[in-house]
Amino acid sequence: MDHIFFFYFAAVIAATSLLVVALRNPVYSALSLLIMFFHVAGLYVTLHAEFLAAVQIVVYAGAILVLYLFVVMLLSIKSEERYHSQLPVAGLLGVMLCTEVILLFIQSRTGAAAPAAADPIAGPGNTEMIGEALYSTYLFPFEVASLILLVAMIGAIILAKKDINEPVQ
Amino acid sequence: MAGSELLLEYLSRYFPILVFVFVALAFGAGTLLISYFVQPKYPEPEKLSTYECGSEPFSDARMPFPVRYYIFAMLFVIFDVEVIFLYPWAIVFNKIGLIGLIEMLIFIGLFLVAYVYAWRKGALEWD
Numbered sequence: 001m002d003h004i005f006f007f008y009f010a011a012v013i014a015a016t017s018l019l020v021v022a023l024r025n026p027v028y029s030a031l032s033l034l035i036m037f038f039h040v041a042g043l044y045v046t047l048h049a050e051f052l053a054a055v056q057i058v059v060y061a062g063a064i065l066v067l068y069l070f071v072v073m074l075l076s077i078k079s080e081e082r083y084h085s086q087l088p089v090a091g092l093l094g095v096m097l098c099t100e101v102i103l104l105f106i107q108s109r110t111g112a113a114a115p116a117a118a119d120p121i122a123g124p125g126n127t128e129m130i131g132e133a134l135y136s137t138y139l140f141p142f143e144v145a146s147l148i149l150l151v152a153m154i155g156a157i158i159l160a161k162k163d164i165n166e167p168v169q
Numbered sequence: 170m171a172g173s174e175l176l177l178e179y180l181s182r183y184f185p186i187l188v189f190v191f192v193a194l195a196f197g198a199g200t201l202l203i204s205y206f207v208q209p210k211y212p213e214p215e216k217l218s219t220y221e222c223g224s225e226p227f228s229d230a231r232m233p234f235p236v237r238y239y240i241f242a243m244l245f246v247i248f249d250v251e252v253i254f255l256y257p258w259a260i261v262f263n264k265i266g267l268i269g270l271i272e273m274l275i276f277i278g279l280f281l282v283a284y285v286y287a288w289r290k291g292a293l294e295w296d
Contacts, residue, residue, distance in 0.1 A: 005180065045183060046176070055253055063246040070242040076233040131257030135265050135272055142254070142272070146279040149247050153283045156243035157292045160236050 009043040012036070026072045030065060037061040051127040240292050251280050 012035070019032040037060045044053035134142055219226060258273055265272075287293055 005176075046180065048179070051257065054256075059246075059249055059253060063242075063249040067239075067242045067246055070234070070238055073231070073234045074236055074239060076231060125260070127257050128260050131261035132264065134254075134257055135261060135269050139272060143275055143279075145254075146251075146276045149250060150279050150283045153244065153247050154286060156240060157287055157290055160240045160243070161290060161292055 005046045006043070009039045009046065012039045013043065027069070030069050030072060033068065034061055034065050037065065049126060051130050237295070240287075244287065244292070247283070248280070251277075 016032040016036040016039070020029045020036065023029045023032065037056060041053040041056040041061070044050070044056060215221065254276065255273075258269060262269060
């Protein structure tokens with residue numbers, strides 16, 4: 001029974017990921033990416049990672065996808081016809097990745113079962129646990145994340161603003 | 170089978186969200202379907218043209234957008250990520266106390282630097 005949810009989300013994720021690279025119109029690719037983000041969020045919910053699911057929807061489906069669509073519109077790509085010369089390299093990488101996945105699958109079949117997860121209903125909330133870990137143990141990475149976002153913002157402004165050195169009236 | 174029942178009980182808490190998703194999908198699909206079946210159909214070449222009155226479009230609407238849109242998308246992503254960090258902080262605020270407040274003040278202080286930078290450089294202006 002609990003495999004039904006996993007197989008539904010996994011199948012939709014695989015299908016929409018294929019559509020992202022297979023569709024010729026980049027806007028359609030971005031929209032199938034949106035469906036994929038929502039289903040990844042659903043997969044996180046079945047894994048008891050509610051906070052990650054919410055982040056997936058708010059940040060990826062809400063913000064990152066807007067950024068992708070903006071880039072598509074900035075570059076004004078109508079239809080992508082260029083990637084056929086990449087076929088040998090892509091084929092080689094695909095075979096390597098498939099071998100890896102099959103090897104992992106065989107190993108996981110013979111390996112021990114995963115440890116049982118904590119009780120998701122009675123235990124403390126997912127967001128609460130993340131908050132406790134983030135603001136005590138992982139305090140430094142948290143502050144560094146703020147610095148990285150600051151750098152990203154300055155970089156974006158320098159790249160996109162033409163008259164950056166002119167003073168603002 | 171205990172794990173399976175536990176997962177079902179856990180997922181049943183998400184049933185209202187599932188209902189919302191289905192209502193949203195049904196509203197979109199239902200509106201299109203009803204208008205498709207109810208509308209009167211008198212197809213005429215003049216009526217099917219892009220504009221019944223006015224000039225025909227002479228170029229593609231999908232022209233390159235100005236790059237200044239990119240700044241707004243990027244600023245939105247960055248402040249979106251900042252807000253995400255506030256949620257777990259607000260939940261554990263009572264436990265981590267004053268240290269947590271100082272941590273978050275440093276975090277938001279760095280964002281304030283970014284905000285002042287964007288403002289001073291005129292990234293929030295359109296022209």
